[in-house]
Amino acid sequence: MTHTLSFASDYLEAAHPRIMEKLAETNMMQTSGYGSDEFSASAKRRIREACQCPQAEVRFLVGGTQTNQVVIAALLRSYQGVIAAQSGHISVHEAGAIEFGGHKVLEIPSEDGKLTAQQIEQTLADYWNDGNHEHMVMPGMVYLSQPTELGTLYSKAELQAISQVCRSYSIPLYVDGARLAYALAAPANDVSLADLAQLCTAFYIGGTKCGAMFGEAVVLPNPDLIPHFTSIIKQHGALLAKGRILGIQFDQLFQDNLYQEIACDAIRLADRIRSCLKANGYRLHFDAPTNQIFCIVSEEERARLAQKVAFSFWEKYDDSHTIIRLATSWATREEDAEQLCQILAER
Amino acid sequence: MTHTLSFASDYLEAAHPRIMEKLAETNMMQTSGYGSDEFSASAKRRIREACQCPQAEVRFLVGGTQTNQVVIAALLRSYQGVIAAQSGHISVHEAGAIEFGGHKVLEIPSEDGKLTAQQIEQTLADYWNDGNHEHMVMPGMVYLSQPTELGTLYSKAELQAISQVCRSYSIPLYVDGARLAYALAAPANDVSLADLAQLCTAFYIGGTKCGAMFGEAVVLPNPDLIPHFTSIIKQHGALLAKGRILGIQFDQLFQDNLYQEIACDAIRLADRIRSCLKANGYRLHFDAPTNQIFCIVSEEERARLAQKVAFSFWEKYDDSHTIIRLATSWATREEDAEQLCQILAER
Amino acid sequence: MTHTLSFASDYLEAAHPRIMEKLAETNMMQTSGYGSDEFSASAKRRIREACQCPQAEVRFLVGGTQTNQVVIAALLRSYQGVIAAQSGHISVHEAGAIEFGGHKVLEIPSEDGKLTAQQIEQTLADYWNDGNHEHMVMPGMVYLSQPTELGTLYSKAELQAISQVCRSYSIPLYVDGARLAYALAAPANDVSLADLAQLCTAFYIGGTKCGAMFGEAVVLPNPDLIPHFTSIIKQHGALLAKGRILGIQFDQLFQDNLYQEIACDAIRLADRIRSCLKANGYRLHFDAPTNQIFCIVSEEERARLAQKVAFSFWEKYDDSHTIIRLATSWATREEDAEQLCQILAER
Amino acid sequence: MTHTLSFASDYLEAAHPRIMEKLAETNMMQTSGYGSDEFSASAKRRIREACQCPQAEVRFLVGGTQTNQVVIAALLRSYQGVIAAQSGHISVHEAGAIEFGGHKVLEIPSEDGKLTAQQIEQTLADYWNDGNHEHMVMPGMVYLSQPTELGTLYSKAELQAISQVCRSYSIPLYVDGARLAYALAAPANDVSLADLAQLCTAFYIGGTKCGAMFGEAVVLPNPDLIPHFTSIIKQHGALLAKGRILGIQFDQLFQDNLYQEIACDAIRLADRIRSCLKANGYRLHFDAPTNQIFCIVSEEERARLAQKVAFSFWEKYDDSHTIIRLATSWATREEDAEQLCQILAER
Incomplete structure (x- = not known):
């Protein structure tokens, strides 16, 4: 079988x-279940350290949609909704997992x-200033992705401003880091x-797309934030x-700075491919400095490329x-990127 | 107390x-419960007749949000959402009642x-043509309001076209008639x-805003559409x-053509007030030929009017x-409309 | 038509x-909506007074299942269940309204x-002592009915003991008073x-079965207990x-001691009918001193009675x-009770 | 570290x-996602073959609670509940996952x-014969475990009788096989x-407890039973x-008869341990011929054993x-069982 x-x-x-x-190596070891084992304890210690947050609660879940669903359910009251970009993963690509849990995604347009x-401030002010707001969905938290689903990054200043708004309205700020390693590794990131x-x-902290076979690590800097979190996780079939x-997996990812590198x-x-695209006259879309490359192509171009390389619509x-x-991804081979650049240049 | x-x-x-x-008159009569009484049976007969739909199932519920919540829950499968205008009652003013039931409102912008x-067709086509659609919320029905929340009306031709799209995709079309009497009475309505x-x-068929003390009559032209509807209603605390x-109430509303008149x-x-507004240089908003009058006023104007008449922001x-x-409304007094016109003319 | x-x-x-x-009398008065009117304010004042609880929050809802559903949803966290008797209304006769809201009814057998x-204490202790309790449903509140669905009454001493247990575990105690007037009027009640x-x-405080056309009055002695209760009510389609x-209705029920009498x-x-049943050798079931009479009859007896009087299986x-x-009920006529006694005596 | x-x-x-x-071996291979890969296809083929059911739909999920939650949600209508033994996993040990999805577990006592x-037939007949059943939760499916949570087994004749009841009421029969391998390997099993x-x-077909690192294989003999199953799985955060x-994992488990052996x-x-228990005068509980051994011990006995071996309360x-x-389990070592028997004999 030739490599496609x-x-x-x-x-x-699969995994790093x-x-x-x-x-x-540890396959036949016996450990207690449900995250009460020593490997999980060690991984939590390392993550707390990497986050410089010694008191943080850390929990491991299996996948991204599951994590969003569980954390959002844990943070919202039944009558609250979650503010998100219209392109957010929870808005578009989770098959209604948030609504399934009873909450509206309050979608905000974003280019x-x-x-x-x-x-965000406008959305919150609009709600609280509306005389009729008891008939509307109360914005109860903010959901962001870093990097976003379009590969873009929040700067530290932007996050600080958003965090400030959330604090002034006393609502949680939650960041989906499904691809967080690709933000951490981007020169543009601060x-x-x-x-x-x-x-x-x-x-x-996303694992599935960042070196793990599967898994996401939830970090709660305030360890008392979510009482009975284990029951909430179990109730969602996520334990x-x-x-x-x-x-x-996370114990490995957070040894020797692996996750950050x-x-x-x-x-x-990705940068090399972007350069190649620009050099060959392709139009890039979104100003995305991470591992996802968005490119506008004609139907003929798309058909031509599709014969030689797999990509996504x-x-x-x-x-x-x-x-x-x-x-x-972390697993992309040098020679594959090279081959892609050659294909792109055959335009 | 003077009349405000x-x-x-x-x-x-309250009621007509x-x-x-x-x-x-019937207060001390004894009847069986839960809608199994003779008045309900008679009201159903009259509504079927008014709708020229002798086989229709008719059910009475208490309020509009409740009705939308129950009917939408009954018509959707757990993984489906409901297409609605961004200004639709279920999108904005039901405190997330639809999401509480587990369903996403798929909001479409509308002026x-x-x-x-x-x-609607585009939304359905986009979903089914997307290779990734299993990760998205399937549009499972269409929700419209007649008249709309902005007082506008669908023409018969427009409804026919929408109905055609729904049929071609085999999804239900559901119309919220909270103010239906105001559509039926509008000269522009066909x-x-x-x-x-x-x-x-x-x-x-809305009762609460159209002469009843409270109550809405759900009409299901296909009587087999929703099996075990009573259990669904009971489960929602709506029986x-x-x-x-x-x-x-509905037996009275559908005697002697009362509801239609x-x-x-x-x-x-409302038309008189609209004429008065135009004559006095006010800007009307939305092309609304029903009982709701939307008007753009400056802050000073708003403050001035608010001293003399109650209206809503x-x-x-x-x-x-x-x-x-x-x-x-059906209860508006001639002299009150007159007085309002005088106030408006004092500009 | 002869009276059956x-x-x-x-x-x-219908109503008293x-x-x-x-x-x-008030039919054509204009008032603001959603309970912000003067009648509602007056009714709330009277109920607070009758309860000797001047600070209580009082809210009016339409029916009993709806009230249970809304109050229980408001009091529980998503991972909690409600303790109830196996014969409780929420356990048996609400078509799963509590589970629909995501909560398990933790049913306890009761004769x-x-x-x-x-x-109740055992149930709570069992949960908290179980090493595996994070995998089980946390008992988050207690639901009782006064009188119960079987017509029996809690004594003050019994309620005090239950209240004490609830307080020691910091969980709410909620009482369903659908037929509360029949408890208040029973000589056995303290x-x-x-x-x-x-x-x-x-x-x-139940209205539907106690003189109102419909309606139940929720009393929350601690007015800060449920923030944003209006949104919760609206979200359930119950506003x-x-x-x-x-x-x-409640303003009338709480004037001149009407509700208590x-x-x-x-x-x-009911007492007269019970005496008659005993005198004629019928077997009463449950020790029920309120308005419901439970009686064990043979199939022949049942058939005979059913020809002359309507009752429920x-x-x-x-x-x-x-x-x-x-x-x-409050509306039962003396002569009807008399006639029933004659029929019962024809044994 | 000495072996405990x-x-x-x-x-x-972890895994076999x-x-x-x-x-x-396959770690760095590239495959498409969400179960569309060749390994999953092969595993499905092998499972269909092992089940002698060439047309079956087979889907892989991560854990048992998740699987129960997803399958039950997919099979029930919103107003239906699931019949289960009071000791069933969904009744006791899933933190209310089924109720979270809106469904009541209709618990039946079982020794x-x-x-x-x-x-089961009685439960169904009681519901359908009750004149008031529209106010109750409709039993919409039956949930069994093979082996049960108490280690017992259904015989083929028992399952046939249950299947017959389910078919006569047109409701699904669903079997939780979390420990199915231990049933298949038991001499008593037919x-x-x-x-x-x-x-x-x-x-x-349970994987987590039967040789897999994690994973459960859902088998639907009628492949058209659950339309849009992928969306349902995704919506539950379970894809x-x-x-x-x-x-x-399942491709390995179903090669060379591994799962069945x-x-x-x-x-x-387990049989050897049970013999040892009996020989030493311990009282076994439940007639459990599979891998779980239930034993009644005094508090002193429990304390003594707890010093030498880990077991569960x-x-x-x-x-x-x-x-x-x-x-x-499949991984239990001969010498460990031997050592346990010696400890038990020290009574």
Whole structure:
């Protein structure tokens, strides 16, 4: 079987080799269940340290949609909704998981996948100033993604402004870090894990797309924030019996700075592909400095490329053009990026 | 106590006198509960006749939000959402009742409160054509209001086109008729009850705002559409023990053509007020031929009017203007409309 | 039409004449909506006074299942359940309304419809002592009915003991008073409205079965208990537009001690029927001193009675016997009770 | 670190070595996501074959509670509940996951964790014969566990009788096979995978406790049973991005008859422990021929044993006795069972 060139997603491979080795090595060990094991304890310690937040509560869940669903349910009261960008993962790509839990996603339009502090403040002010607001959904928290679903990044100043608005309205700020490693590794990024721990009420450090076989680490800087969190997780069918499988993975990811470095190659190769696209006259879409590359192509171009490389359809741009997405990852091979650039240059 | 002039809403009074008389007259009668009484049976017969739909199932509920919540829950599968205008009652003013039931409201922008057949078709096509649609919320029905929350009307041709789209995608079309009497009484209207019964999968005939003390009549032209509807209603806490109170009201509303005529004065007086507004240089908003009058006023104007008449704030128009709403109803008195016109003319 | 003798339920008639008169009298008055009117304010004042609880929050809802659903949703966190007797209304006769809201009813067996303080304490201790309790549903509140669905009464001492247990575990005690007037009027009763206000976190004063056309009054002795209660009510489709219809009814029920006396005749007549049953050798079931009479009859007896009087089937007692229920109400006529006694004596 | 003797659960180790090897071997392969990969396809083929059900739909989920929650949500209508034994996993140990999805668990008392066809039929008949059943929760499906949570087994004849009842009422029969391998390996068992495929509407083949690192395989003999199942899974946060991780595991489990044999040692060692218990005068509880051993011990005995071996507390038996559980698994070592027997003999 020949290798098919694929930039279709950032979860094509299973796990970083160090993780797989450790899973194999510990396979027949006996540990207690549900995250009460030593590997999970160690992983939590390392994450607290990386976040410079020694008191933080850390919990491991299996996937991103699950994590959003559980954390949002835990943070909202039944009559509250969650503010999110219209392009947010919870707005578009979770099959209604948030509404299934009873909450409205209060969607705000956004060109680049980001919300501004001003938009959020306006939404909150509009609600509280409306004489009729008891008949409307109370905005009860803010959901952001770092990087966003469109590959863009919040700057530290932007996050600080948003955090300030949330604090002034006493509502949680929650950051979805499904691809957080790709933010941390981007030269343009100035937001550290410690910044997130300072500015957010809750955030998650994505594993599935960032080196783990699967898994996301929820960080709650205030450890008393969510009482009975285990019951909430269990009630959502989200409590992994052999919790150590998650613990081992994050214990590896947070040794020797692996998580903060794992995405460096992905960013370097994404930048090379972006340069190649520009050099060959392709139109990039969104100002995305992370591992996702969005490009506007004609239907002919799309058909031509599709014969040689796998990528994903993003959305129609206009009647004759489409936005496609190419994604690199921690596992992308140098030679594959090279081959892609050659294909792109054959224009 | 002097009478305060109020056009704040169309539910300021209790019930049409005929209804109150009948309630008083039958007060000490004994009937069986939960809508199994003779008054409810008679009301259902009359509604079926008015809708020229002898086989229709008719059910009485207490209020509009409750009705939307129950009917939408009954018509959708757990993974489906409901298409609605961004200004729809279920989108804005039901405190998240639809999401509470687990369903996303798939909001479509609209200037005049109406959806077009094309918008609906596009939404459905976008979903089904998206390779990733299993990760998105499936549009499972369409919700419209006749008249809309902005007082506008669907024409029969528009409804036919929408109905056609729904049928081609095999999804229900549901019409919220909270103010349906005001549509039926409007000269501009060409959609009859019989048309609704032909074009919709379900609709409700509003009582609360149209002469009843409270109550809405759900009409299901296909009587087999919702099996076990009573259990669904009960589960929502929406089954009135003394169902005859609803039956008596609708039995009166559908005698001697009362429902179809009850709103005539409301429309006539609303038209007079609109003429007066135009004559005095006010800017009307939305092309609304029913009982709600939307008007853009400056902040000074608003303050001046507020001293003399009660109305409702609709929304900010711009930094220095507001949209206010004046509503007439079946109970509006000639002399009150006259007095309002004088106040408006004092500009 | 001849009058059919019926003891089938306690909601055969509409409203106490005083209520109907007031509704008719105020019919064309204009008031603001959603319970912000003067009648509602007056009714709340009177109820606070009757409960000797000047600070209490009082809210009016339409029906009993709705009230249970809304109050329980407001008091529980998402991962909690409600302790109730297996025969409780929420356990059996609300079509799953509590589960629909996401909460388990933690049912406790009971012969007479009552829970004991000891059973409740055991349930709570079992949960908290179980090493695995995070995998189980946390008991988050207690639901009782006064009188119970089987017509029995809690004594003040019993309620105090239960209240004490709830306080020691910091969970709300909620009392369903759908038929509360029939408890208040029973000679055997020693629990006043003021006692309920002292011992409960929340309770409701039933209107539908106790003189109102419909309506239940929720009393929250601690007014800060449920923030944003209006949004919660609206979200459940339970906010009546013309709230004054509820306000007027309770304003009448709490004038001149009407509510506390309205059920006296019902109890007196129920006692007469019970005496007659005993005198004629019928077997009574449950020790029920209120308006519901439960009686074990053979199938032949049941058939014979059914030809002459309407009653309700309760449940099978054994292969050849059935428990039937006869209910009196505030509206039961002396001559009807007399006629029933004659029929019973024809054994 | 010395090895601590543990019979605390059947999920102490990670995965069967064959699975871990395959995961490591395929680690850096690229595959498409969400279960569309070749490993998942192959695993499905093997499972269909093992079930002798070539047309079955097979889906892989991560854990047992999640699987129950998703399948039950997919099979019930909003107003229906699920019949289960009071000791069923969904009744007791899923933190209310089923109620969270809006459905009541209709619990039936059971001494041995099993339901009888007669109990189920009675429950269904009681509902449908009750004149008031529209106010009650409609039993919409039956949930069984094979083996049960108490280690007992349904015989083929018992399952046939239950299946027959379900079919006569047209409701699904769903079997939770969290420990199915331990049933298949038990000499007392006469129910094959093919029997389950014939008798059930849905069942799942447990991986987490039967050799997999995690994962459960849902089998739907009628492939059209659940339309849009992927959306339902996604909406529950239960769709694993790298679906091949599940596919690879089940592909291994269903090669060379591994799943059907993996539990043989567990049963053999459990039998040896049971013999030892009996020989030493311990009282066994439940007639459990699978890998779970339930034993009634005095408090002193419990304390003594707890110093030498880990086991789990099941429940209080009486004031001075406790039921403890010892579990063997596919990974239990011969020498550990031996050591346990010696400890038990030291009585």
